[in-house]
Amino acid sequence: MNGRFRKCMYGAGTDFLIPAILAVLKKEPVHGYSLLEKLSAIGLNTSFFHPSILYRTLRAMEIHGLVSSNWDLQTSGPARRVYSITKVGEDFLENWCSTAMENIQLIQKIVDIAKGGE
Amino acid sequence: MNGRFRKCMYGAGTDFLIPAILAVLKKEPVHGYSLLEKLSAIGLNTSFFHPSILYRTLRAMEIHGLVSSNWDLQTSGPARRVYSITKVGEDFLENWCSTAMENIQLIQKIVDIAKGGE
DNA sequence: GTCCTTATTGACAAATTGCACATAGGTGTT
DNA sequence: AACACCTATGTGCAATTTGTCAATAAGGAC
Numbered sequence: 001m002n003g004r005f006r007k008c009m010y011g012a013g014t015d016f017l018i019p020a021i022l023a024v025l026k027k028e029p030v031h032g033y034s035l036l037e038k039l040s041a042i043g044l045n046t047s048f049f050h051p052s053i054l055y056r057t058l059r060a061m062e063i064h065g066l067v068s069s070n071w072d073l074q075t076s077g078p079a080r081r082v083y084s085i086t087k088v089g090e091d092f093l094e095n096w097c098s099t100a101m102e103n104i105q106l107i108q109k110i111v112d113i114a115k116g117g118e
Numbered sequence: 119m120n121g122r123f124r125k126c127m128y129g130a131g132t133d134f135l136i137p138a139i140l141a142v143l144k145k146e147p148v149h150g151y152s153l154l155e156k157l158s159a160i161g162l163n164t165s166f167f168h169p170s171i172l173y174r175t176l177r178a179m180e181i182h183g184l185v186s187s188n189w190d191l192q193t194s195g196p197a198r199r200v201y202s203i204t205k206v207g208e209d210f211l212e213n214w215c216s217t218a219m220e221n222i223q224l225i226q227k228i229v230d231i232a233k234g235g236e
Numbered sequence: 237g238t239c240c241t242t243a244t245t246g247a248c249a250a251a252t253t254g255c256a257c258a259t260a261g262g263t264g265t266t
Numbered sequence: 267a268a269c270a271c272c273t274a275t276g277t278g279c280a281a282t283t284t285g286t287c288a289a290t291a292a293g294g295a296c
Contacts, residue, residue, distance in 0.1 A: 003251065005182060005210070007284090008133045009217060014284085015126045015133055016224060023231040033243050042231065043224045050285070055244060064123060078243045078292045092123070097229045099127060104222050106134060106161045111215045113141040113160065121282065125253090132253090151274050168254070173275060196261045196274045 007048075017057055018066075019100075020044050022085055022093040025067060031080035032058055058083055066092055125166075135175055136184075137218075138162050140203055140211040143185060149198035150176055176201055184210055 017039075024030065024038045032055050039054075040046045046054075058081075061067045066089035072080040085093075135157075142148065142156045150173050157172075158164045164172075176199075179185045184207035190198040203211075 003284090004132070004178070005136065005184075008136050009214060014122070016228070018123065018126050019228050019232070020224075023228045026232060026234075031243075042227050043220065050287095051243090052245075052286085053284075056284090059245090060122070064119070066123075076293060077241085078290090080243065092119075093232050096127060097232050100225050100229050102161070104225055106138075107218050107222055109160050110134070110137050110141045111218050114137075114144060114211050114215050116144075121253095149274075168256095169274090170255085170276075171253070174252090177276090194262065195272085196259090198274065 014049065014053070014057065016044060017049075017054070018061065019093060019096045021054075021058070021061070021083075022066065022089050022096075025083055025085040026090065026093065029082050029084040031072065031082045033080070035083075061089070065089075132167065132171070132175065134162060135167075135172070136179065137211060137214045139172075139176070139179065139201075140184065140207050140214075143201055143203040144208065144211065147200050147202040149190065149200045151198070153201075179207070183207070 020039050020042060021035060024035060024042070030038065033051070035054060035058075036046050036051060058067065058069075062069055062083070065086055067083045068086055069081045069083050072082045138157050138160065139153060142153060142160070148156065151169075153172060153176075154164050154169060176185065176187075180187055180201070183204055185201045186204055187199045187201045190200045
């Protein structure tokens with residue numbers, strides 16, 4: 001099963017990627033590569049998308065003002081772009097959370113109907 | 119706020135469109151136009167996408183074997199394409215439901231972290 | 237020097253979406 | 267008859283998004 005059908009399964013959708021990134025960044029600024037681990041830790045299936053998608057999403061979020069970035073040249077290894085959440089990003093996340101409950105209810109309702117309830 | 123950012127908000131994503139369609143079709147076969155009302159009734163925000171997207175999604179689902187269709191020429195008005203769920207579609211829906219709980223937990227976790235918990 | 241790991245980005249085809257428009261049958265109106 | 271309107275489905279095309287692969291770059295291990 002390919003494309004949108006695979007994507008609509010758990011954790012694959014990038015719909016959860018943006019709020020998940022914002023939630024992680026709200027705790028502390030981090031760089032893209034370590035975000036992969038942190039996102040995986042909170043339950044997002046990171047194996048469904050390539051790292052490049054995460055980086056691209058972060059850049060898109062920066063362009064739209066949800067996050068800001070600074071280069072970290074002090075650590076060993078290649079340079080890291082460290083992302084921080086902005087006020088706009090915090091508002092966006094808060095907004096997302098307030099509708100998340102309706103989101104959950106919709107999922108629950110689909111499950112109920114699928115199981116023959118109602 | 120445009121594109122993917124608007125889309126990641128409640129109900130807008132077509133990630134819920136496919137399982138919602140399957141859940142409705144599991145109760146009874148219906149045609150595309152009436153699906154709009156039924157999807158709206160269970161809580162999916164249908165104003166976020168044009169009817170043509172629903173039709174295109176249904177055709178894609180048929181191509182992938184999740185649903186099958188027959189023309190209903192007996193009713194008054196223009197012909198209706200009536201969709202029914204297939205065995206493949208039922209399996210897909212069941213599969214989606216079994217991961218839906220993890221989906222809910224992920225949303226809950228993002229909300230918790232966003233609210234400063236954990 | 238060569239290989240591996242971390243870390244980020246670019247390029248390009250394929251898929252998906254947004255939007256407008258086309259088609260078509262039926263009903264009511266002037 | 268001509269017109270507008272509602273139901274019902276579909277197409278075309280540009281714009282956006284995704285999937286995949288490859289490029290770059292710094293440092294450590296051997």
